[in-house]
Amino acid sequence: MIRDDFKAIYRNDPAARGLEPILYAGLHAIFWQRLAHRLYKWELRFIARLISQLTRFFTGIEIHPGATLGKGLFIDHGMGLVVGETTEIGENCVLFHNVTLGGTGKHAGKRHPTLGNNVLVGTGAIILGPVNIGNNVYIGANTFIYMCDVPDNATVVGTPGRIVRLDGRAVDLPLPRTVHSTE
Amino acid sequence: MIRDDFKAIYRNDPAARGLEPILYAGLHAIFWQRLAHRLYKWELRFIARLISQLTRFFTGIEIHPGATLGKGLFIDHGMGLVVGETTEIGENCVLFHNVTLGGTGKHAGKRHPTLGNNVLVGTGAIILGPVNIGNNVYIGANTFIYMCDVPDNATVVGTPGRIVRLDGRAVDLPLPRTVHSTE
Amino acid sequence: MIRDDFKAIYRNDPAARGLEPILYAGLHAIFWQRLAHRLYKWELRFIARLISQLTRFFTGIEIHPGATLGKGLFIDHGMGLVVGETTEIGENCVLFHNVTLGGTGKHAGKRHPTLGNNVLVGTGAIILGPVNIGNNVYIGANTFIYMCDVPDNATVVGTPGRIVRLDGRAVDLPLPRTVHSTE
Numbered sequence: 153m154i155r156d157d158f159k160a161i162y163r164n165d166p167a168a169r170g171l172e173p174i175l176y177a178g179l180h181a182i183f184w185q186r187l188a189h190r191l192y193k194w195e196l197r198f199i200a201r202l203i204s205q206l207t208r209f210f211t212g213i214e215i216h217p218g219a220t221l222g223k224g225l226f227i228d229h230g231m232g233l234v235v236g237e238t239t240e241i242g243e244n245c246v247l248f249h250n251v252t253l254g255g256t257g258k259h260a261g262k263r264h265p266t267l268g269n270n271v272l273v274g275t276g277a278i279i280l281g282p283v284n285i286g287n288n289v290y291i292g293a294n295t296f297i298y299m300c301d302v303p304d305n306a307t308v309v310g311t312p313g314r315i316v317r318l319d320g321r322a323v324d325l326p327l328p329r330t331v332h333s334t335e
Numbered sequence: 336m337i338r339d340d341f342k343a344i345y346r347n348d349p350a351a352r353g354l355e356p357i358l359y360a361g362l363h364a365i366f367w368q369r370l371a372h373r374l375y376k377w378e379l380r381f382i383a384r385l386i387s388q389l390t391r392f393f394t395g396i397e398i399h400p401g402a403t404l405g406k407g408l409f410i411d412h413g414m415g416l417v418v419g420e421t422t423e424i425g426e427n428c429v430l431f432h433n434v435t436l437g438g439t440g441k442h443a444g445k446r447h448p449t450l451g452n453n454v455l456v457g458t459g460a461i462i463l464g465p466v467n468i469g470n471n472v473y474i475g476a477n478t479f480i481y482m483c484d485v486p487d488n489a490t491v492v493g494t495p496g497r498i499v500r501l502d503g504r505a506v507d508l509p510l511p512r513t514v515h516s517t518e
Numbered sequence: 519m520i521r522d523d524f525k526a527i528y529r530n531d532p533a534a535r536g537l538e539p540i541l542y543a544g545l546h547a548i549f550w551q552r553l554a555h556r557l558y559k560w561e562l563r564f565i566a567r568l569i570s571q572l573t574r575f576f577t578g579i580e581i582h583p584g585a586t587l588g589k590g591l592f593i594d595h596g597m598g599l600v601v602g603e604t605t606e607i608g609e610n611c612v613l614f615h616n617v618t619l620g621g622t623g624k625h626a627g628k629r630h631p632t633l634g635n636n637v638l639v640g641t642g643a644i645i646l647g648p649v650n651i652g653n654n655v656y657i658g659a660n661t662f663i664y665m666c667d668v669p670d671n672a673t674v675v676g677t678p679g680r681i682v683r684l685d686g687r688a689v690d691l692p693l694p695r696t697v698h699s700t701e
Contacts, residue, residue, distance in 0.1 A: 166621070170563070205360070212574075214414065229580055231597070249618070294644055294662050415615060433616060435616075481658075
C-alpha cells in the first residue's frame with residue numbers, strides 16, 4: 153500500500169526529486185489514516201479518532217478514520233483538506249489542498265461522496281453529500297458540487313459545477329441531481 | 336460557557352460520538368480565544384496575541400483576541416479559519432473550515448462582520464467588511480460577501496452572494512449594500 | 519531584507535501593534551524560505567525542502583524553496599498558502615491565506631506564476647500556470663485565474679477572473695490567454 157502511495161507522488165508531481173517525497177505531509181496523512189481506519193473497523197473509535205486528530209496537527213490534513221481510501225492515492229500539499237467519515241475513494245486518485253469531501257448536514261448514514269478510480273480533485277473544490285463521482289473524472293480548482301453526481305470521463309468546473317468536457321468532447325451540461333434513500 | 340460549546344458539537348455533528356469532541360480543534364480554539372479575549376480587554380494585548388498565535392499553531396484556527404464570540408459556538412474542522420479583530424458573533428453559530436470573517440483594508444475602527452444568532456457559515460465562505468448578518472442565516476460553502484448585509488432568515492449562496500431563500504420561500508435577490516460611517 | 523518584510527506588516531495591517539508582528543507566521547515563513555532558497559540555489563535541495571516542510575508544519579504556509587520572493591513581501595494570516603517551485607514574486611506584494619500560486623500539471627520547466635510589484639492577492643484566490651501578473655494589480659478574494667495574464671493597474675475578480683477596473687476606470691474585460699513555449 154505504502155509503496156503504491158509513494159509511486160503515486162512521482163507519477164503526479166514534477167517537483168518531486170530523489171527522496172523528497174518522504175517529507176510530504178500528504179504521504180504521512182495517508183499512512184496514519186490507513187492505520188486509524190483499521191482501528192476504526194475494530195471499533196476502537198476513540199483511539200482511531202485520536203490518531204486522526206494528531207495527524208491533523210502534524211499535517212494540516214483531516215481525514216476521518218471511517219473514510220475508505222483506495223490504493224495509489226496522492227495528496228498534494230494537503231493543508232486544509234477535509235474528508236468525511238463515510239467517504240469512499242477509488243484507486244489512483246489525486247486530491248489537492250483545501251479540498252472538502254463533506255456532508256450536507258441533512259443526511260444520515262452514508263453522508264459523504266464516493267469517488268471512482270483516476271479522479272483528480274483540484275485545489276479548494278468542495279463536494280458535499282452522498283454523491284457518486286465516476287471514473288477518470290477531473291474536477292477543477294474551486295469547483296462546488298452539492299448533491300449532484302458526475303458521470304465517467306467528465307471534466308467539471310464552476311460554482312455550481314457544470315460538465316465542460318465528456319468522453320473527450322467539449323460540452324456544457326448541468327450535473328444530474330443525486331437521488332439518496334435517506335433524504 | 337465551555338459546557339455550551341461542548342453541547343453545540345453534539346447538536347451539530349453527526350460524527351461526534353462519546354468523548355470524541357474533547358479532541359476537536361475547534362473546541363480548543365474557542366476555549367483559548369475566550370481566555371485571550373479577557374486579556375485583550377485588560378489591555379494585555381501582546382500576551383493575548385501570543386495565546387492567539389499559539390492556538391493558531393496547535394489548531395490551524397486564527398481568531399483575533401479582540402473578536403467577541405457568543406455562547407454555543409461550534410467550529411467544525413476549522414483549519415484555515417480566520418476571524419478578524421472587530422468581529423462579533425451571536426449565539427449558537429456554526430463556522431466551518433476555511434471561513435474568513437475579515438476586513439476590506441479600506442475601513443478603520445469596526446472593520447469586520449457582525450453575525451446574529453443561529454448563523455451557519457459554510458466551508459470556504461468569505462465575508463469581508465463591517466457588515467451585518469441577521470439571525471437564522473445560512474451562508475453556503477464558498478459564498479463571497481463583500482460590504483453587503485444579510486437580512487434575518489435568509490439563505491445566501493454564490494460569488495457574489497445572492498439571497499436564494501428568505502423567510503422559508505425560494506427567492507433570487509441581491510444583497511443590500513452595507514452603509515458604513517468611516518468609509 | 520527582514521527589515522523590509524517587517525515594515526511591510528505595519529504598512530498593510532491595521533491590527534499590527536507594537537511588537538506583535540514578531541509573532542506573525544507569515545514573517546517566519548518568509549524568513550525561512552529566503553534561507554531555503556539560498557540552499558536550493560547551492561543545489562542542497564533535500565535540506566532546502568526539509569526546511570520548507572518544517573516551516574509548513576510551524577506556520578501552515580508552504581512555499582517551495584525554488585520560488586523567488588521580492589523584498590517587502592507581506593503574508594497575512596497565511597494558513598493554507600501554497601507557492602510553487604518556479605513562482606517569481608516582485609516587490610511590496612501582499613498575499614492572504616489560502617492563496618495558491620500553482621501549476622496546471624500540463625507544463626514543464628517554468629510552471630508557476632510571475633507576479634510584478636505591488637500585487638495584492640486576496641484570500642482563497644487561485645492562480646495556475648506560468649502566467650504573468652503585471653504591476654499594481656489587485657486580485658480579489660476567491661478569484662480563479664487559469665493560464666491567463668493580467669495587465670498592469672488591473673483589478674481582477676470572479677471565477678473565471680475578469681478585469682473590473684483598469685488604469686483607474688471601471689471596465690468588464692476577459693483576461694488575455696497566456697502563451698507558453700512548452701505547452
